[in-house]
Amino acid sequence: MAQPSGSKSNVDYIPTDNLFAYTFLNREVNRRFDPSDDKVLFHEPVTLQDLTLARLRDDCLRVAKSLSQLVAWVPAKDDFGVPGAIVGPVVMIHLPNCCAFPVIFLGGLAAKCTMNLVSPVQSPKELAHVMSLVQPDVIFTQPGEAGEGILKKTFPLLSKDSVSPKIFTVEAAQYPTPSPPPHHLSSSNWLSLLDQDTSFRVEPMSAYEQAYRVACILWSSGTTGKSKGVMHSHRALVTSGSYWQKPSKEYSNNEVWIGLPPFYHIMGLETIMLLAPLYGAKVVVMRKFELETYLRLISKHRATYLNVAPPLALALAKTPLLDEPWCDLSSIRAVGCGAAPLGPDIIREFYRRTGIRILEGYGLSETGCFTYIPDQASPWEVVEKRIGYAGCVMDDVDVEVRDGTGKALPSGEPGEIMVRSNLQMMGYVRNPKATKEAFSKDGFVHTGDIGMINKERFVKIVDRIKDVIKYNGFQVSPVELDAVIGAMPSVLDVGTTSVYSDKHASELPIAYVVPRSAELIAAVKRGDKNSPGLKVFAEEVFNMVGEQCAYYKLLRGGIVLCDAVTKSPTGKILRRSLKHIKGIHIPYQNQPGMKAKL
Template structure:
């Protein structure tokens, strides 16, 4: 694998070096475009319509270096250790729990420049989920927003995790004027801006060995099973991913967008009307979405109005789950833009490109592997790669692959073995080399691009004393183009078992006769208890939107493992937990 085109550098230094302005990174032999013009400091990188703030490249570089200098002044020079395992070298950790905002990239890049490890958390995570992250990554600093969803949740998580991390606040809802300094130093020692120095930090260079082992980010993923795991990504891995996307096709996500001079317009949380308004107002040319957003776009009449027009859009990339071809066609007919499916993982960075512009090239596949990603299709339980058009597990090699899972050698060895990363996804390479995803070997559920671990939900639901056994699977919603988490539950008491046995129907029929309200019925009361337990303990996208199916028994193999493929054949009593409320994207 040719790694000469992947520089050994701190991620911050690489991103602000105008990397693709240099001929050494042009790599024509790999099919990339000519060198890009130098990015001017005045180019706008990030626009936050909600806070009325825009951030230029020059400003982002300068302010992030001021932040890095202030971090050194407050906390001293970082000390590196190998306690995270997998041959890693890690400095202090900052856990960032914020919604999308213009302050986010500044904070992230400032700590990375300072030599810290940045870990990120969805701001909707519960205190229980956040406590798990804190216990694993042991942050020295946590940055969050004021209020119940931020500071209060973090304080409770720190109490549960017995952490003394310093909590700093970022008010992302502040109505900043564009003429004001986004990062004026705050008088409050509790504000993240109190870290800003009057001087800019000089980021030290890295050796190849340091870039290969020095952890830049810890990103949380469900992996294949169980609670969330921390995927450790080194500076070299992230830099490699940026270069690979430039070679494969331009992409406009955060790091990649910064390296090529793209302007990124952010949205705090998806709302279709607001989203379309932003696209029309700013003349957005490229959209990164998940399949449910494609469904929403294809099903609304709003796009016919000028204020919600998609006429500026030239391309759409969809990730997180396969996209049905008929949905791609509907969006193309509506907007003229082709929606291309791409494939990647938290653990691996980018895997495929969205090359191809004809219908035959893109229909039903996830693109070609980006150079130098190597994909093998391995028979289940075997070591020899299959030929084209033969299905098996997708195994890959790439310079952007994670170093390993944080403090989890067992999971690391299960995923990184035989010289490759075992994705747990099932698919094949066709005769033209295009990757086609056919299913998943792992038990992971994908809800609107988010990962949901069945075993995590099972552990939460099992804490309810009235439940004897539970397994969590999913059903697929054609209307939403996503999987919906669903629980199969055996009640503990004989009285409830008798109710289930007397009212059980085949699953399709049971759904058609779903109980829609929570009347004073023991099963409905238990379903409500399950719903509330999951809502209290888990982030919103893990909710049981697929419902609860009460059954008398679960299909199990001789070794006691649930046979998930047989769940669809169960008879039972189905209760739709969210029948009376409209669930938003």
């Protein structure tokens, strides 16, 4: 396990606590806010029920007591392929965002379980891959086809000697319930775990245990193959909470956030779910994205700050719903965007329409969220100068930009961004080869991102190393092409990748484009290749790239007109999967009148 050493990332102010104890019991340590017990932290808009800090803390203790009794029989685990790692009984949360999620997560950590967080939209095959690696002892899932049904299809794909887990069902909108929980509950209903007192004692942790005990496992999106289990210690999660106290001057004790980013993803986990109890923020829980519902929740609850991924930022910039009389975004201080780079024209368009700044942040499942967005209330002139930068690196995080030989590059020169801090992962589950490749010899994590850092420690992401298209020796950024095409008013969405050409002996850029026009999308769905509107639209896209980009970036692989671009649940374009999209291919034709930049 690569632990930071010999760097400023070894800070002595990080409390050596179990994450639950840091969150609820040692509230005098390194805190800017001290929310009261009656502060509402999570709100369920379907039932209008509120989860207060006191209820969250007490129900976590009830869950911890029940789980500790339930898993007492579980044999000691191995290190999951990461030397020194301490793995507890594995509890898998297979749920969408809901008020029960933080209760189960923090309650499990209080009981020293290892929490395995998985997307509820994974296929049985994908879920079987995860379960075969971690062998969960307890599973929390939804009743019906969305949860139990997926598990039923998954179990036959596992080996016969796999652990038979105890399964609890969670009705996403059922909690919070009146306290105490209803009588006559099924033993498989997770609410039965709340039938306990709050006398559970959370055991103290030494600094060593905090650094090596696995708190949770997140799963990479699998954009470069099968998903990898990213192991995080209690120290990493406590460090995240401590680091986020420093830039909290931008926040008040009356924050309202929309809980749309998945809690099983690093952004939703670290910057929403786990920050809410520390800041006393109210999180309005949202399970499934629907743009009008999202905007209505913002307007009704007077949201103060939004965390979004690029597809949502694009949708917000272009939707006509912003002009509806009921749509009121005046309470929003700023919008934070992460998970992938965002085109500058989208940021400018959203500001033009709303007067609200979109500010980019940066982090990976492997590194944690390690940049923050200072001066959220800065004038637009200041913000506009920083468009393209993904936030400022936190003080106690080491970041270097290195070339292909591992040599550190000076400020302003592009190379691979390398990160080292107490936020970073311990390693990948049962994948020592990938773990070794993820770390440099001096403990920095390879992000796989090409970028640069300026003298003020602002980071700019240029591209992903593995996404770069190589055309006749030139490097072509799909992110840049996405930004150029996505800025067109007639384009709803776009994803760019490459196709290999034997004729040219090279990769060729190809764009998968979703038209904004409902008429054109209908033609795409019909497979109407002869629709004149499609050809005109494609020519507009070809011409835009030709006018805005160098000649070697032209869409020589053509354009595929489609009705949706393949993305992960967190909004990342799955570039390796774009080739599977069925649409109408418009081949590239070198037009004499089209001039490209040199």
